[in-house]
Amino acid sequence: KGFFLHTLVTRSGANSEHNARKFGFEIQATEESAVWESEEIEAVIGLTPHNHHASLVESSIKTGKALFLEKPLCISEEELDKLESMAVSSSQLPIIMVGHNRRFSPHIEQLQKWLLSRKNPLVIQVRVNSGFVPSDHWVHSEGEGRSRIVGEMTHFIDLLHAITGASNSRVHAERIGGDNRSAVNNDNIVVTLKFKEGSVANLTYAASGDKAFSREKIEIFFEGNTLVSEDFRISKKHFGGKTETFKTHGQEMGYREELKHFASLIQGEEIKTVTLSEAFETMRTVFAIETSLSTGQAISLS
Secondary structure (H helix, E strand, O other): OOOOOOEEEOOOHHHHHHHHHHHOOOEEEOOOHHHHOOOOOOEEEEOOOHHHHHHHHHHHHHHOOEEEEOOOOOOOHHHHHHHHHHHHHOOOOOOEEEOOHHHHOHHHHHHHHHOOOOOOOOEEEEEEEOOOOOOOOHHHOOOOOOOHHHHHOHHHHHHHHHHHOOOEEEEEEEEOOOOOOOOOHHHOEEEEEEEOOOOEEEEEEEOOOOOOOOOEEEEEEEOOEEEEEEOOOEEEEEEOOEEEEEEOOOOOOOHHHHHHHHHHHHOOOOOOOOOHHHHHHHHHHHHHHHHHHHHOOOEEOO
């Protein structure tokens, strides 16, 4: 609700026409200009391969059209530098929202409620059983996907920012030393993160596990409390020998909620929960993880 599907742009004319009819778009096109030059279109949703994301952000800033962009924001530090420069130079930034859906999950909202009264920093463990993707897949290519660190781990950096309410001050990452084929080294890593308000987190990202096993688990320890959330289906608060439980009927990862938030932003009904500056910080953290892996050193973030 809240969206009128005006124009669908895809590379293939036949594909565009088929999907435009299937999903109810009024117009189909093969050139991006059909979207950015239209006076009727207020907002754009970008679902392109990762190497096109930075150019979509540039077009959004230049035209003033709102943009919902699937992660990541960009795939290189050079692109990030350019986007930050454009944002600083812009007199009025449009709404630009990156598709980090997990922070909008009812389970994360419940964790945040349980954390409202906390006074001390957190100890957090996030485990991601991501599943194997062959080394020749496009997500690993330097020019198109960059890596799953850039393409997927922004989800979990943003999630940790949402939980702690703070950005990172330091990261240190280690990866396995496999053959990089039967096990892709960069897909099996452990990252330690320090946050500016004092919390620490351990992020384990593994692509070598059983896909049928639980995909994601969050554990949080603070002030005699332990919070646990598994697969966005069940979350628990353990305190004083007692347990409080929050469940949803199915897996609720925040997809519906983030799109509702985007629509509300465009209509002026809500205030942004994540600024573009915070999205920049997330990308800086991810690039710092890559630097830490290549140097073996902890990387400080200003």
